[in-house]
Amino acid sequence: xxxxxxxxxxxxxxxxxTNAYTIEPLLGRDGFAGEPTCRECHVHDPAKAExxxxxxxxxxxxxxxxxxxxxxxxxxxxxxxxxxxQLSARFDNxxxxxxxxxxxxxxxxxxxxxxxxxxxxxxxxGLETINIGVNEWRVIWTAPPGGRSVIVSVxxxxxxxxxxxxxxxxxxxxxxxxxxxxx
Numbered sequence: 001x002x003x004x005x006x007x008x009x010x011x012x013x014x015x016x017x018t019n020a021y022t023i024e025p026l027l028g029r030d031g032f033a034g035e036p037t038c039r040e041c042h043v044h045d046p047a048k049a050e051x052x053x054x055x056x057x058x059x060x061x062x063x064x065x066x067x068x069x070x071x072x073x074x075x076x077x078x079x080x081x082x083x084x085x086q087l088s089a090r091f092d093n094x095x096x097x098x099x100x101x102x103x104x105x106x107x108x109x110x111x112x113x114x115x116x117x118x119x120x121x122x123x124x125x126g127l128e129t130i131n132i133g134v135n136e137w138r139v140i141w142t143a144p145p146g147g148r149s150v151i152v153s154v155x156x157x158x159x160x161x162x163x164x165x166x167x168x169x170x171x172x173x174x175x176x177x178x179x180x181x182x183x
Contacts (some may be wrong), residue, residue, distance in 0.1 A: 027112045027119050030086045032153040032174075052077040054156050054171040056151075062180040065146035070103065073120075074136040077158035077169055083135035084122040085156040097150040097170030098129065103138035127159075 009112045053076040058069055075083050089097045100109045101126040106126030111118045120139040127137040135158075144150065151174065 003143050015043045025086055025121055030088045030153040030155045032088055032090055051167050052158055052171045054173045059177055062145040062178045065143055068140050071139045071141055072136050073154055075156040075158055076134045078133050080133055080158040082127050082159040083130050084127055085137055085153045086119055086121040088117055088119050089141055089150050089152045091148055098144040099142045101140040103140055107137045107139055146179040150177050
């Protein structure tokens with residue numbers, strides 16, 4: 001296949017108001033250390049952003065090495081009916097920190113072939129909000145062996161569901177969790 005076809009297909013879909021990455025976003029769009037976010041494809045409305053909320057429940061301030069944690073990524077924004085997200089857990093050098101697994105069919109996990117970083121993100125059923133104005137996704141994070149801090153980065157998109165990239169709100173969340181064990 002011609003290597004330019006994906007770019008041509010994306011351009012054609014974007015011209016028709018269809019987001020080529022609705023179901024499966026490009027990997028590496030969680031905003032870790034200045035990396036891109038959902039804003040690559042969704043036109044962010046900063047005036048609306050201050051009304052949004054993005055959080056992670058279940059992530060401890062200090063993790064126990066190799067323990068599994070049930071995380072809930074939650075976005076809130078008045079009136080949204082669709083939303084998506086992408087999450088990674090990494091060490092400060094960008095290397096993967098532990099593993100990610102979906103808790104249900106609303107979440108998918110893929111590992112970036114080049115970096116080895118696992119990314120959790122919305123699967124097709126996870127696009128629809130659980131209630132108007134709120135969406136959430138459940139992910140299992142298994143912490144790495146101890147001794148180093150972990151940076152958890154999330155980018156989430158509150159969509160206005162008009163099948164265009166316009167008028168959406170992209171929120172970012174980044175936190176550091178310390179190992180309960182030092183080397």
